Amino acid sequence: MVVVSLEQVYKEYKLGKTTTPALNGISLQLMEGEMIGLMGPSGSGKTTLLNLMGGIDFADRGKVFVYDRDLENMSDRQLAAFRSRTLGFIFQSFNLIPVLTAFENMEYPLVLQGIAKKERRRRVEEMLAAVGLTAVKDHRPDELSGGQRQRVAIGRALITGPKLVIADEPTGNLDQSTGKAILELMKELNEKEKTTFILATHDPMVASYMKRVLYLRDGLIVREEEG
Amino acid sequence: MRSLSLAWRNIFRNQRRTLFTLTAIMIGIMALVLFDGFVRYTLWGLQESTIRNGLGHLQLATAEEYFTTGNFDPFRYLFTDQEAIISKLQALPEVKNVVPQVTFSATLASAEKSGIVMVQAVPVELARSLLSFRQIVEGRDLQVEDRYRVILARGVAEKIGAKIGDTMTMMAITRNGGLNAADLEVVGIATLGLRELDNMQVFMDLPTAMEFLDITSVPLLITVLERTEYTGQVKEIITQAFNGQSGQPLAVKAWDELADYYQQVQGFYGTLLQIIRFIIMLVVIFTIINTMTMSVLERTREIGALRALGTQKGAIIRLYIAEGLWIGLLGGISGVLLGLIASSLINNLFGGIYIPPPPGMAEGYQAFFASSSVTVWQNLLLALAVSVLASLYPAYKGANLKIAEALRFL
Numbered sequence: 272m273v274v275v276s277l278e279q280v281y282k283e284y285k286l287g288k289t290t291t292p293a294l295n296g297i298s299l300q301l302m303e304g305e306m307i308g309l310m311g312p313s314g315s316g317k318t319t320l321l322n323l324m325g326g327i328d329f330a331d332r333g334k335v336f337v338y339d340r341d342l343e344n345m346s347d348r349q350l351a352a353f354r355s356r357t358l359g360f361i362f363q364s365f366n367l368i369p370v371l372t373a374f375e376n377m378e379y380p381l382v383l384q385g386i387a388k389k390e391r392r393r394r395v396e397e398m399l400a401a402v403g404l405t406a407v408k409d410h411r412p413d414e415l416s417g418g419q420r421q422r423v424a425i426g427r428a429l430i431t432g433p434k435l436v437i438a439d440e441p442t443g444n445l446d447q448s449t450g451k452a453i454l455e456l457m458k459e460l461n462e463k464e465k466t467t468f469i470l471a472t473h474d475p476m477v478a479s480y481m482k483r484v485l486y487l488r489d490g491l492i493v494r495e496e497e498g
Numbered sequence: 499m500r501s502l503s504l505a506w507r508n509i510f511r512n513q514r515r516t517l518f519t520l521t522a523i524m525i526g527i528m529a530l531v532l533f534d535g536f537v538r539y540t541l542w543g544l545q546e547s548t549i550r551n552g553l554g555h556l557q558l559a560t561a562e563e564y565f566t567t568g569n570f571d572p573f574r575y576l577f578t579d580q581e582a583i584i585s586k587l588q589a590l591p592e593v594k595n596v597v598p599q600v601t602f603s604a605t606l607a608s609a610e611k612s613g614i615v616m617v618q619a620v621p622v623e624l625a626r627s628l629l630s631f632r633q634i635v636e637g638r639d640l641q642v643e644d645r646y647r648v649i650l651a652r653g654v655a656e657k658i659g660a661k662i663g664d665t666m667t668m669m670a671i672t673r674n675g676g677l678n679a680a681d682l683e684v685v686g687i688a689t690l691g692l693r694e695l696d697n698m699q700v701f702m703d704l705p706t707a708m709e710f711l712d713i714t715s716v717p718l719l720i721t722v723l724e725r726t727e728y729t730g731q732v733k734e735i736i737t738q739a740f741n742g743q744s745g746q747p748l749a750v751k752a753w754d755e756l757a758d759y760y761q762q763v764q765g766f767y768g769t770l771l772q773i774i775r776f777i778i779m780l781v782v783i784f785t786i787i788n789t790m791t792m793s794v795l796e797r798t799r800e801i802g803a804l805r806a807l808g809t810q811k812g813a814i815i816r817l818y819i820a821e822g823l824w825i826g827l828l829g830g831i832s833g834v835l836l837g838l839i840a841s842s843l844i845n846n847l848f849g850g851i852y853i854p855p856p857p858g859m860a861e862g863y864q865a866f867f868a869s870s871s872v873t874v875w876q877n878l879l880l881a882l883a884v885s886v887l888a889s890l891y892p893a894y895k896g897a898n899l900k901i902a903e904a905l906r907f908l
């Protein structure tokens with residue numbers, strides 16, 4: 272089953288008089304249960320590509336389908352509901368909610384889904400244990416280390432059991448062993464739950480966990496490797 | 499629910515800014531509480547001095563026209579069963595006194611000067627209740643046995659150059675249409691506080707007036723109530739229970755319907771209060787919009803993240819409105835409290851504020867702040883409404899941020 276399908280997607284940014292092309296006619300298909308790595312130099316368009324897939328940014332030209340739905344034709348309401356139900360987002364910079372504790376940050380997506388309090392508790396505690404944060408669950412983001420924040424962000428993305436996880440450098444701030452643990456967790460989800468992953472990264476170690484790696488340069492896929 | 503608790507935490511993030519916003523609301527609301535208290539006190543003072551300078555709470559006559567033109571021809575409106583009505587009125591527990599009164603215009607002349615005056619005649623024993631705000635500034639008050647003796651309002655005494663002990667000649671039309679004249683001794687000079695009344699009022703006892711005018715009943719019954727608040731309900735009782743029972747028709751007017759000056763002042767202060775309220779609230783609104791827009795800007799990335807996670811626009815709007823609600827509640831409560839504290843400090847510690855004579859008043863007065871529960875609720879609601887209103891624009895801005903751009907924001 273095709274999860275994401277991009278057809279001849281173009282995107283450029285205008286800043287004053289200069290226009291920066293970010294995507295230059297990208298086509299790609301992401302199948303269910305895939306684990307895809309996205310590599311490429313800084314500015315090659317990785318984040319832009321992920322944003323389009325997540326329905327938080329829109330192409331100038333071309334089509335973006337996620338689960339056969341044309342994102343362009345969805346209302347803001349529908350997109351928000353779609354993101355909440357289907358997606359797990361891990362941002363390049365963690366973007367935690369500063370006034371919420373680690374526990375509450377992870378709980379938030381479940382609140383959005385209207386899940387009952389007891390069930391939320393159970394799932395958050397489980398996820399806290401999985402990412403190794405039980406000891407600091409009542410800390411706010413500014414009381415956590417970079418790596419701990421990163422793990423909260425990962426837990427927040429995975430807690431709803433999303434079908435598609437979009438991750439922008441998810442292990443950038445993690446040490447080697449924690450990074451590997453997180454990747455193992457993702458791999459497990461991928462194998463057990465058929466969760467589809469797309470990860471942007473600069474790290475070849477991360478890429479080695481992927482089944483397929485796409486190389487981007489100047490808004491184009493220049494190379495593709497099977498893992 | 500979620501919005502409220504999230505908003506509560508958010509307002510304590512930038513405490514300096516929140517404090518600044520709260521101070522703006524607090525000072526604005528405090529000023530309004532004080533001004534409202536001042537207006538209440540002033541209107542209350544004017545109300546009581548209007549009522550207790552001879553108007554009474556309710557006036558009963560035999561026809562509506564009496565209240566407009568009756569003083570020039572009181573004879574057409576005389577009661578036929580005055581005593582029956584008086585005793586029925588007096589049976590009501592809210593009624594303190596029923597004062598029969600005749601008012602007529604007359605010419606009052608001293609040796610050199612003369613002037614047109616309004617003579618108000620009531621039984622001397624009831625005068626104190628009806629005219630409790632009248633102050634004798636020279637001479638003495640009338641006594642029950644005084645006949646053909648008068649008290650002049652201060653302006654009248656000045657106008658015709660009368661002094662205590664002088665004899666004046668009064669001329670007026672009597673019941674049969676003829677002109678009657680009588681000599682009157684001035685025993686006192688009084689002030690009523692209202693310049694308008696001070697320039698035309700003359701007081702005498704009712705028996706003398708009735709003899710002079712050749713009448714056996716009066717055209718007007720004035721009801722003094724135990725408390726001014728009873729006015730409305732007693733008027734209701736009288737119009738419903740009394741009308742149709744007596745032979746004559748009955749026209750009832752409450753004091754405020756008869757007090758043009760009071761109504762003007764009330765209208766004036768009402769408008770003034772609205773204008774001041776509007777200006778203060780405008781300042782508060784812009785302060786809140788300004789600080790909240792800053793906080794939207796600061797939290798751009800966070801809003802982007804919330805939205806990317808699937809938060810609806812409406813929830814972002816609710817979040818900021820909830821912050822406005824909290825700020826309004828905190829600012830409103832502290833503003834009202836501060837206003838009440840300041841009022842009671844000024845009232846008790848400084849003994850009020852001296853206000854020079856306002857237009858139309860004969861004297862200045864010591865103003866106090868009379869706050870009521872209405873002041874409290876009104877200003878609390880105002881603070882809430884205004885800060886919610888002010889949060890709409892920032893909320894809208896926050897909700898409509900472009901998500902991808904918001905997430906890149908540094």
Ligand SMILES: Nc1ncnc2c1ncn2[C@@H]1O[C@H](COP(=O)(O)OP(=O)(O)OP(=O)(O)O)[C@@H](O)[C@H]1O
Pocket residue numbers: 284285286291292293311312313314315316317318319320363903906
């Ligand atoms: N909002 C924006 N306004 C202007 N230019 C933008 C904007 N967003 C992205 N760009 C530009 O688009 C190009 C692609 O950016 P993108 O963030 O997708 O790259 P990236 O591969 O994620 O880089 P990195 O590895 O540094 O995260 C870059 O040249 C960037 O400067």
Ligand SMILES: [Mg+2]
Pocket residue numbers: 317318319363439
């Ligand atoms: Mg990027």
